Amino acid sequence: MTEFQGLVAVVTGGASGIGAATARLLQQRGAQVAVLDRSTDGVAEGMLAVRCDVTDTAGVDAAVATVVDRLGALDVLVNNAGIGAAGHVGENDDAEWARVLDVNVTGVARVTRAALPHLRRSRHAAVVNMCSAAALLGIRQRALYSSSKGAVLALTLAMAADHVEEGIRVNAVAPGTTDTPWVGRLLDAAEDPAAAAEALRLRQPLGRLVTAEEVAHAVASLASPLAASTTGTILRVDGGMTSLRL
Template sequence: MKRLQGRACVVTGGAAGIGEAIVVRLVEEGAHVAVADVDGERAQELAERLSGSDGEVLAGRVDVSVPSEVADFVERAAQAFGRLDGIVNNAGVAIPGSAEDISEADWDRVMSVNLKGVWAGMKYAIPHLRAAGGGSIVNMSSVQALVGFPGWAGYAATKGAILSLTQQAAVEYGPERIRVNCIAPGTIMTPMNQRIFETAPDPDSLIASWNASHALRRFGESAEVAAATAFLLSDDASFVTGTCLRVDGGLTVLGPSGQAT
């Protein structure tokens, strides 16, 4: 039997990159999945592509920085599927800038999407998970919550806050059989990172340096993050909560000499 057979999950930022891979994996595992994305057309195209699979797929345009839109979509998913067993708070934006250089508008934008979006997903999913007798929340953090990278003050701040929020919520809701975990990906070849490379003065050099920053000497694939997400949503992770699962190819254990420590 598939690990998520008959379960219902919401995935934010689910139309592209890591989010799309997560949706595909959850459907393969037998789940019903509600795909929320600011690109509603792409989310709908994904839902149509996956139609006919074991799990039902629905889609909607959702800006996670607007809590009322998150609330409406979560309610729609719960009504359509008759229950809600999990949510993956994956939606995010990467806006560069040091603490000195980032604009107030960019700071507010990254906070609204990356952090408020995760909070909103949790806030409106938890009552449905409670009604189902428990469930699983997976928040998408980053290795930037664990180690410092120059030029990413706002992004790092949100990803560190997601880790702390995950731990706090795991304690808060554990007695209700609601597990809360986060994932810290290393460099994953996603459309977001592709845009970074395309605008770099020397893309080949940047790609080579990012490869070298991982003990495995390569980027990760979205499907590898999706596999970790499916595990955390499943009963295979029934005694796992408050954990930050690093899916980083050894980035956070690679010392400054380039040797694993």
């Protein structure tokens, strides 16, 4: 499939995990891909790697300008950069709330704001935000993280409404627990890593973690010009976690 041929895609947090899988898939389907990440180590060959911290407005503006200067356009934006947080509502202080929300929510707004003038010039403009199953149901020890992803869900719908008449489609993917470096670190820190891993697997009806490649496929499906009538959609890739009770 080469439906992204001639298009330029930007993936934030694209140097590892879901972002790296998404960048690879978009490239395979014909896109010129730019990866924006705090560390560009590991960015695949043939992609434009741009160091960028999504909490730095000037840095974001400069990174987006670099992409457009080097690749000539910006058609698809994947707001994937994000960080995790564990604990109930009493276990994270104000500084941690500010840090996580700045990356996971304001970071989405910051990058999209910089990209908007260029997206408005594209015939196939699409934005895909990274939400989470945690936005759709209550999960223990995820108060801050769930709050941030609930905000991403609401922001996605608001952005879709604001920009639909400009021809910019905005959607989000809501993965369940995915086999990523962050989840790996979470398990490593658990008192019983094997038991914690089993618990994560069992809370998804498929009985396993979601793969980064499966989430990437969902992102590409929403971003594709072939999905030209899809906007304001939250696509669940969660092994049935938010909809099935077995």
